[in-house]
Amino acid sequence: MFVKIKDILSGKYPDGEEIQIGGWVVKNRSSGKIVFTVIRDSSGEIQVTTKKGNVCDDALREADALALEASTMIKGKVRTDPRAPGGRELVATDVKIVGASPDYPIFGEGHNPEVLLDLRHLHIRSRELVAIMKVKDSVLSSCREWFRTSGFYEVTPPIIMSSSCEGGSTLFELKYFDEKAYLSQSAQLYLESLIFGLENVYSVTPSFRAEKSRTTRHLAEYWHIEGEMAWVGLYDMIDMLEKLVSFVCNRTAEERPEELKLLGSDPEYFKNLKPPFPRITYDEAIKVLQADGYEVKWGDDFGTHEERQLSMHYDKPLFITEYPLEVKAFYMKDAGNAKVLNVDMIAPKGFGEIIGGSERETDLALLEERIKKQGEDPAKYGWYLDLRRYGSVPHSGFGMGAERLVRWICNQEHIRDTIPYPRTISRFNP
Ligand code: 4AD
Numbered sequence: 466m467f468v469k470i471k472d473i474l475s476g477k478y479p480d481g482e483e484i485q486i487g488g489w490v491v492k493n494r495s496s497g498k499i500v501f502t503v504i505r506d507s508s509g510e511i512q513v514t515t516k517k518g519n520v521c522d523d524a525l526r527e528a529d530a531l532a533l534e535a536s537t538m539i540k541g542k543v544r545t546d547p548r549a550p551g552g553r554e555l556v557a558t559d560v561k562i563v564g565a566s567p568d569y570p571i572f573g574e575g576h577n578p579e580v581l582l583d584l585r586h587l588h589i590r591s592r593e594l595v596a597i598m599k600v601k602d603s604v605l606s607s608c609r610e611w612f613r614t615s616g617f618y619e620v621t622p623p624i625i626m627s628s629s630c631e632g633g634s635t636l637f638e639l640k641y642f643d644e645k646a647y648l649s650q651s652a653q654l655y656l657e658s659l660i661f662g663l664e665n666v667y668s669v670t671p672s673f674r675a676e677k678s679r680t681t682r683h684l685a686e687y688w689h690i691e692g693e694m695a696w697v698g699l700y701d702m703i704d705m706l707e708k709l710v711s712f713v714c715n716r717t718a719e720e721r722p723e724e725l726k727l728l729g730s731d732p733e734y735f736k737n738l739k740p741p742f743p744r745i746t747y748d749e750a751i752k753v754l755q756a757d758g759y760e761v762k763w764g765d766d767f768g769t770h771e772e773r774q775l776s777m778h779y780d781k782p783l784f785i786t787e788y789p790l791e792v793k794a795f796y797m798k799d800a801g802n803a804k805v806l807n808v809d810m811i812a813p814k815g816f817g818e819i820i821g822g823s824e825r826e827t828d829l830a831l832l833e834e835r836i837k838k839q840g841e842d843p844a845k846y847g848w849y850l851d852l853r854r855y856g857s858v859p860h861s862g863f864g865m866g867a868e869r870l871v872r873w874i875c876n877q878e879h880i881r882d883t884i885p886y887p888r889t890i891s892r893f894n895p
């Protein structure tokens with residue numbers, strides 16, 4: 466059947482061998498007697514030369530009529546040519562149009578981003594978006610590989626929930642038959658229940674946040690990579706996190722160096738990223754920010770600007786631990802002094818928070834109090850509180866935003882291009 470373009474470029478087929486490819490038109494230029502076409506498939510791009518005399522008249526007409534993004538089947542002979550992009554081309558012996566493409570709407574440069582988002586179903590074929598999707602594939606599969614080889618089980622928590630995990634302000638409500646339900650913000654509470662049988666668990670699920678602002682790092686629907694571990698304290702978890710993040714960055718850069726270069730990222734940096742990552746406490750972070758002239762005081766949460774400023778002091782991801790209890794979720798373990806045993810991992814160069822995690826509170830009375838404090842009824846969390854009643858263990862867990870991670874690795878200004886169909890406050894179509 467069809468061979469892959471990357472295998473032609475890599476020299477798998479000797480000069481003169483006749484092969485067949487299927488793909489889409491990137492460029493087509495014709496002088497009537499000779500047609501130069503650039504074809505892409507999922508693996509790469511190659512130049513095809515169709516010459517009068519080498520092919521029948523019908524095939525020459527079809528080659529001449531190949532429009533931008535038309536799909537085509539081409540038979541041809543491999544030819545090494547140092548002038549051809551990629552060093553090899555295909556000399557056509559037969560050309561057929563499979564699906565015509567009259568007036569493809571994305572032509573040339575400089576489109577308005579909103580127009581491209583309206584045409585997302587077509588724009589996802591573009592070189593840049595395809596490169597990002599290949600990087601994301603490496604990121605997701607290397608995460609899974611790390612978890613599997615580190616003794617974690619993959620589990621499948623529910624997406625429809627009866628209560629919130631991260632507070633009510635970003636909850637998406639859902640009509641669930643005759644009742645009210647919510648879309649998951651995090652699998653955490655369910656993962657916590659699963660450690661009692663499996664000890665180390667992880668999940669890769671969509672999470673939903675009704676973020677009411679437009680930012681370059683928030684999506685309303687994103688992919689959440691979450692882990693939860695029995696018998697593990699905060700600082701042991703941080704040791705694991707730097708191994709996980711390094712493994713994923715190293716592996717992705719090894720698998721996708723060309724894509725990273727195309728996207729303006731630096732594969733060498735990601736290939737060489739290694740533990741340890743710098744660690745500071747929230748208290749130290751406040752001092753650093755104040756010394757840098759920021760008007761922050763103890764108790765403030767960090768936003769984009771503060772995270773950017775802190776990340777400028779390091780060239781590796783930064784762990785910040787022990788935030789004020791007031792700014793963090795109810796389930797984080799009390800560390801005393803109005804702080805919690807939590808960690809945020811901030812990416813370099815202002816890419817911001819990529820991981821949020823903590824050791825979990827195991828004290829039943831404290832948990833009930835904190836749930837009440839955030840204005841909710843502990844009775845709604847009855848099943849979760851049962852986990853503290855029956856065989857409770859110290860444990861920790863974290864959530865990593867897949868698109869935040871991909872945005873950093875791919876050096877993307879905006880998070881929207883790290884997901885095929887971004888959902889934001891102003892868009893859920895196409
Ligand atoms: O810090 P967050 O809110 O933590 C939790 O949800 C925990 N329950 C996770 C856990 O411990 N199992 O979210 C975790 C990560 C963030 O660090 C960020 O990378 C990503 O999820 N994230 C988003 N990514 C894209 N768009 C959004 N609106 C996001 N909100 C959070």
Ligand code: MG
Nearest residue numbers: 809818820821
């Ligand atoms: Mg967070």
